[in-house]
Amino acid sequence: MGYFAHHNYCTLFKTAIWESETIEEFEKSWYEALEISQPSSKEWFEEMYKLRGTWIPAYVKQYFSAGMSSSQRQESMHAFFKRYCSKSNSLMDFVTRFNRALAHLRHEELVADHGDLNEKPNIKLGMPMENQMVGMYTKKYFYKFQKELLESNSYMVNVTGEDENCCIYKIQKFDANSRVRTLVHDKISNLLKCSCRLFDFEGISCKHMLAFFRVKQIMQLPKEYIM
Numbered sequence: 001m002g003y004f005a006h007h008n009y010c011t012l013f014k015t016a017i018w019e020s021e022t023i024e025e026f027e028k029s030w031y032e033a034l035e036i037s038q039p040s041s042k043e044w045f046e047e048m049y050k051l052r053g054t055w056i057p058a059y060v061k062q063y064f065s066a067g068m069s070s071s072q073r074q075e076s077m078h079a080f081f082k083r084y085c086s087k088s089n090s091l092m093d094f095v096t097r098f099n100r101a102l103a104h105l106r107h108e109e110l111v112a113d114h115g116d117l118n119e120k121p122n123i124k125l126g127m128p129m130e131n132q133m134v135g136m137y138t139k140k141y142f143y144k145f146q147k148e149l150l151e152s153n154s155y156m157v158n159v160t161g162e163d164e165n166c167c168i169y170k171i172q173k174f175d176a177n178s179r180v181r182t183l184v185h186d187k188i189s190n191l192l193k194c195s196c197r198l199f200d201f202e203g204i205s206c207k208h209m210l211a212f213f214r215v216k217q218i219m220q221l222p223k224e225y226i227m
Contacts, residue, residue, distance in 0.1 A: 009037035017056060021181075021195050026058040061197040080105070115139055125150060128219040129210075136226060144204050152210035157183075171208040181208045191224060203227035 016029035034045060053059045084101040085094055116138045123130060124146065133145055154173050160182075161168040169183040171194070182195040198206035205225045213221070 009033065012036060020056075020058045021061075021197070023058050026052075026056055057201075061201040112138075112140075121146070129213070129221050132220050133226075141204065144202075148198075148204060148207045149210050152207040152214060155207060155211035157211050157215045169212060171211055183208055183212055185212070199225065 012033035013030075016026060016033050020026035020029055030049070034042070081098070081101055084097045084104075089097060119139065121134055121139050121142045123134060127149065130146060130149055134142055136142075137145055155171050156174060158170045158172075159167060160170045164187070166187055167185045169185065171181040171183050172178055184193045185191075186193070192209050192212060194206050194208045196206050196208060198204060199209065204227075205221060209225070
């Protein structure tokens with residue numbers, strides 16, 4: 001992070017990158033952060049900006065990737081194998097260590113599979129949708145879904161516009177200062193689209209969609225939202 005002249009400005013760039021839900025919002029926040037921070041060298045920022053379509057969430061969240069970007073996959077694997085291998089290893093030593101790492105990885109997968117098959121996640125809410133999904137998701141994804149379902153109870157759902165093709169809702173926490181999300185219900189396809197795009201990116205119904213289902217008294221998660 002040597003290109004940041006002032007450490008405090010890191011927050012501005014993190015907010016622009018991770019909190020922007022639309023391309024327009026990212027562009028505005030990114031240039032504001034650049035203008036305020038005035039980094040001593042802008043070459044690195046210019047290069048990163050040119051590549052924005054491959055790593056900025058606002059650009060890639062419409063594509064399903066189980067919540068992980070390509071760079072995250074690479075960084076995760078690099079960090080894992082660095083625990084076993086180094087550039088000082090001989091060829092034979094490297095092969096031995098690499099195989100040991102793969103064996104450990106496969107063992108962890110078997111442990112996770114065993115847990116999914118034999119250990120039932122904890123039911124906390126007693127809601128029909130929770131009981132429905134406990135038998136469909138892996139433990140990891142069930143707990144993600146359960147968290148979204150719990151938080152959905154803190155959101156209000158209000159209609160802001162409607163025509164013969166769609167209905168637009170404002171989804172917001174009871175706290176008036178919280179961020180507003182936009183939910184679009186396509187009447188023709190009967191599908192929902194949320195501005196947070198969690199479902200598009202991770203395949204998990206977001207708290208905003210779940211709040212809509214709660215208000216509409218839809219007790220079971222429709223099959224269109226089970227990936």
